[in-house]
Amino acid sequence: MQEQDLKLLEVAWRSVTQRAEAAAQGRPVQVLAVSKTKPAASIRALAALGQRAFGENYVQEALAKQAELAGCAIEWHLIGPLQSNKCREVAEHFDWLQTVDRPKLVGLLARHRPDGMAPLNLLIQVNIDDEASKAGCQPDAIGPLADAIAGEPRLCLRGLMAIPAPAPDLDARRRAFARMRGCFDALRASHPAVDTLSMGMSEDFELAIREGATMVRVGSLLFGARSRE
Numbered sequence: 001m002q003e004q005d006l007k008l009l010e011v012a013w014r015s016v017t018q019r020a021e022a023a024a025q026g027r028p029v030q031v032l033a034v035s036k037t038k039p040a041a042s043i044r045a046l047a048a049l050g051q052r053a054f055g056e057n058y059v060q061e062a063l064a065k066q067a068e069l070a071g072c073a074i075e076w077h078l079i080g081p082l083q084s085n086k087c088r089e090v091a092e093h094f095d096w097l098q099t100v101d102r103p104k105l106v107g108l109l110a111r112h113r114p115d116g117m118a119p120l121n122l123l124i125q126v127n128i129d130d131e132a133s134k135a136g137c138q139p140d141a142i143g144p145l146a147d148a149i150a151g152e153p154r155l156c157l158r159g160l161m162a163i164p165a166p167a168p169d170l171d172a173r174r175r176a177f178a179r180m181r182g183c184f185d186a187l188r189a190s191h192p193a194v195d196t197l198s199m200g201m202s203e204d205f206e207l208a209i210r211e212g213a214t215m216v217r218v219g220s221l222l223f224g225a226r227s228r229e
Ligand SMILES: *Cc1c(COP(=O)(O)O)cnc(C)c1O
Pocket: 034, 036, 057, 079, 080, 163, 201, 202, 203, 217, 218, 219, 220, 221
């Protein structure tokens, strides 16, 4: 990377982590760096600054970067929708999957998670604004899915993830975050080890943290705008 780009990346990363910590007011909060469409060199540069967790949307793109970055201490999260024919690759190559939304995936992931690896960390994706176009389960499906995951020793239920509808007014988004917080509290009542509520992106991560997010997924604010999705 060019010296100038490195400097920009470092300034952006320090600003996002500081803003996230300020919004959390002493609660722990984790920033996931969303590196889809960005080169391995950018990931390597952020990892060198101390960023550990990176999110990718597409399995093949992620596997190529993982091969380039073998040896870097990176925690890999898949945050894009998962097709059942990719479960094996995900179970073999990721630390976290944030988009479980149906029972079929649970059995497949458990079957393919290698014995020598730590259990695969899972978040249940919730379609909190009930959008036809979006992945995720309905809130009333969280309980049965959580029970299925908790019954699999090769999987570890960590919590919930959501992508609220891109509402122009922030108050609609705030209400969606608050509904997710309600789902999260309900889940924790039956699964007390659950610790992660993943919501909020570049545009609204501070709002999400104030509404209870423990993990925010930030891409363009760190790496710059994406030329393609
Ligand atoms: C791309 C993406 C992000 C990051 O979006 P930015 O607006 O660039 O921060 C977060 N979460 C998911 C699921 C994404 O696909």
